[in-house]
Amino acid sequence: MPVKHFVQQIDLTHPKQLQRLVENRRVFNLNNCELNIFESYQQDYRVPLTFGDFVITSMVQGKKIMHLFDQPSFEYQPGETVIVPANETMIIDFPEASTDNPTQCIALSVDETYIRNTLQYLNEYYNSEYADKNDWRLQFNQYHFNNDADLTDLINKLIRICSSTDLSRDIYADLNMKELLIRILQSQHLQLIADERTTNSNNSRLHFVLHYINEHLTENISVDTLCRKAYLSRNVFFKWFKDQFGITPLQYINRERLKLAKQLLADRNNSVNQVSMQCGFNDTNYFIRLFKSSEGITPGTYQLICSR
Structure with missing residues (x-):
């Protein structure tokens, strides 16, 4: 199996502060994105989760079983990322979650206007006179993938920024979020062209x-x-x-x-x-x-x- 790059460990919620044992949620709101940290401490099955915005999720610890896009279910483990469009319901199983073995996953939901502006930026500046005209857009034919070093580094930075009290955190988050989106789009673009090359x-x-x-x-x-x-x-x-x-x-x-x-x-x-x-x-x-x-x-x- 390819080398995985793991998101840094995040402190678990103190037991006295838990609101629920399945998909307990902590939220950090910024101007253009929202960091969610989900934790589960007991087995459960067919748990629905829906975001109103595009979301980038990444496993930190434990294991889930994901049911998505009417496709076959798959194991979701640390070192992996899943991207999901707005208003698409994820159905999640927690077959191994327990107090001693909790699952933890982060989810970065991104404002639709911010994504649209990023796509416009790509269409204006990455379609140079030498480039083939490319309509940059998010695709979901490849929605589950292993983290590479750059992706993991950006996710770690965004977790630190979003959970900080720095007055400039919105500025730093915008810069890192734009790079994260561009890297995902470039990776999807490569996969699309590679699939079509023959x-x-x-x-x-x-x-x-x-x-x-x-x-x-x-x-x-x-x-x-x-x-x-x-x-x-x-x-x-x-x-x-x-x-x-x-x-x-x-x-x-x-x-x-x-x-x-x-x-x-x-x-x-x-x-x-x-x-x-x-x-x-x-x-x-x-x-x-x-x-x-x-x-x-x-x-x-x-x-x-x-x-x-």
Whole structure:
């Protein structure tokens, strides 16, 4: 499993201050967002929860079972985030919650006007003369995902800011909330283009570049070649790619190569060295370090787990 980045522990509510044992709620109101901290101390099932605004939730401790969007239920654990549109009801189970093992989850609800202004900002400044026209919008085809380091860092900052008494907390929260929204939007945009890259490889410059990368993962992919494919200078290409997706071209290439590596490692006949070469890594030691950084274990250990 990929490495998870956990939200910092938050002090639990003192037992004498608990209003309820299931989804006890603490609220911190700011101008454009609201921080909610939910805690449950006993088992319960089919508990509904609805927000009137878009909400970003992240598990801090314990485990829930989520029922959302009429899709199959899924376990929701620390190191993971779920985003939910306004007025969408979450149905939640607490199969393991107890006094000794409570669940704790934060939920950042964001004002609709603030989201609209952020989307307008993206449409004005991230659709440069070099970018394909992109209608930036929140999507919910990928609503449950593991936190990366940047996302976790921003959520931790927002928890500290929202729960503080700093007179400037609204200013700091706005800056961090905008970055958090932009990173989520960029990640969703990358997923959308990546999903379409095969069927719509000539639909846009973005589709074409991602399609080319994935067709040549096992080869040496030079940045100069990607620049030529995109008809952009080196400096413009890097900025264009990072603006659209929030990661660099090399980060994307390595991410896709590691996906391929995991498929190849499932076959025990493939050695780690062979997999490294087949995935376009010329240095096996670099491949091993990159794999461990992403997955938390070495390629060899991953292969042993797959063969059990």
